[in-house]
Amino acid sequence: MSSATGTAAAGSKPRIIKVDALARVEGEGALYVRVKDDIVKDIKFRIFEPPRFFEALLRGRRYTDAPDITARICGICPVAYLMGASQAMEEILGIEMTPQLQNLRRLLYCGEWIQSHVLHAAMLHAPDFLGLDDALQLAKSNPEIVKKALRLKKAGNSLMEIIGGRAVHPVNTRIGGFYRAPDRLDMMRLVDELKWGVEASIDIAKVFGTFDFPDFDYDYTCVSLRHPDEYAIERGNIVTNRGLNVPLSQFLDHFEEKHVAHSNALHGVDKDSGEPYLVGPIARYNNNYEQLSDLAKQTAQEVGLGPVVTNPFKSLLVRMVETVYAFEEAARLAQAYEPPSPSFVEAEPKAGRGYGCTEAPRGICFHTYALDKEGRITDAMIMPPTSQNQPQIERDLLGVVQKNLALDDEALKWRCEQTIRNYDPCISCATHFLKLTVERE
Secondary structure: EEEEEEEOOOOOHHHHHEEEOOOOOOEEEEEEEEEEOOOOEEEEEEOOOOOOOOHHOOOOOOOHHHHHHOOOOOOOOOHHHHHHHHHHHHHHHOOOOOHHHHHHHHHHHHHHHHHHHHHHHHHHHHHHHHHOHHHHHHHHOOOOHHHHHHHHHHHHHHHHOOOOOOOOOOOOOOEEEOOOOOOHHHHOHHHHHHHHHHHHHHHHHHHHHOOOOOOOOOOOOOOOEEEEOOOOOOOOOOEEEOOOOOOOOHHHHHEEEEEEEOEEEEHHHHHHHOOOEEEOHHHHHHHHHHHHHHHHHHHHOOOOOOOOOOHHHHHHHHHHHHHHHHHHHHHHEEEEEEEOOEEEOOOOOOOEEEEEEEEEEEEEEEEEEEEOOOOOEEEEEOOHHHHHHHHHHHHHHHHHHOOOOOOHHHHOOOOHHHHOOOOOOEEEOOOOHHHHHHHEE
């Protein structure tokens, strides 16, 4: 529900717009905009959801607790936290993952990408481009899209259930691998559905490619993982489109989090420039386009994308291209699957510091931990993707509002919400965009 107070006439009271609850985004937040002489003078994207202190909660706990505890940060992308924490501990303990275990991890992560990307793109973001309030309205106007999307999401959930033990907060993962290797026959039963998912994802991408995307572009500093042998999902170095390529241990030499007065969430910035940067689908795509499959590249071309994307609203299309790729990878890995034996690599605890980072659906999720000689956590730091993206979201909002000041209150509110949803933000790992205030002088 929204309300508008005042008018835009000269000498009138400030024009105020309030969005009391934003659907299709998780978390709590607000936007304040001050406009003078048709120029945006101030903009604050506020996050007021209370902090949850997961890092403090980890101190003093056994290293084996970190993956399961951090996974509770997010119910949509728990695998990002499970794997990032596990990687960091494995580095300290000197664990080398076998190729079979690494492939099984990648297959599990494909399941998370599929279910998260499809949920966001088809159910939460696509209605914005059709002038619809939610997926229920989309189901009335285009039921086949919604049915197909639900079946795609179910395929991703099935992968997570078979490999991880359940679709939400998997319980079969552990440091060094898995408690139990899935049965090959169970995996083979998914192959046909995964192959169907490739074609179905392409069909949905083509429909979304017909949308009318708002005219807005930005020259982003794109930060993502890169791996020499594959499109980076669950491992790699930190790279940017400005030439940086460093191991995870040097991430904090180049990027940092800062407190800001108007937000309970930390803001990630580039240390060298002090400027925002972008993580997520567009950053991954721009940095690693050449490593996509031929079919994913063909899909990108058919929906109007080139090798570089600068329009944040087209993140919708990039997500669907990545969904095509994730289904291809999942089908390939499932078909070639042989249960690893043993299902995990054991190691004794030791003191040290380790780093982990994976590509959550909405961007890199960075972890670093320190252990004492008994394997207890003495220090923990996690940088989720949305905290890294928040300054860039604010920068996008400034540009979008400035470009759309001629819109009336309701249309401007809608465009701002749509801009935030470009990022699929998660401030519980993300944000609810509760209140938009526009003050015109």
